[in-house]
Amino acid sequence: MFGIGSSEMIILAIIALLLFGKRLPEVARSLGKGMMEFKKGMYDIQDEVMSATSSRPATQPQSRPIASDLRDEAVAPKFEPPKFEPGEVTPEQPA
DSSP: OOSOOHHHHHHHHHHHHHHHGGGHHHHHHHHHHHHHHHHHHHHHHHHHHHHHHHSOOTTSOOSSOOHHHHSOOOOOOOOOOOSSOTTOOOTTSOO
16 A cells, blocks of 8 residues: 555554554544545545536626627528439520
8 A cells, every 4th residue: 555564564553552552443533534524625625626617607797798709600601402403404504
């Protein structure tokens, strides 16, 4: 996990028993609660950043119109299929 082997873990456990003794479960419990609060705070901050970057708040007024709002929308000519079949002689064309 942190590059700590089994022998180092045993040494750390012995030191923890010597320092805390009977209070070791209470210390571990408070340490676990502290870690959970820290993770909860980190998730809250991450959610706040994600919500702030994903959408612009609607309450913020615009001081001037955006250039794209000032332009007219481009309109392409409507496609009309030919009224006659290719190769067919029409009255307008000389035969």
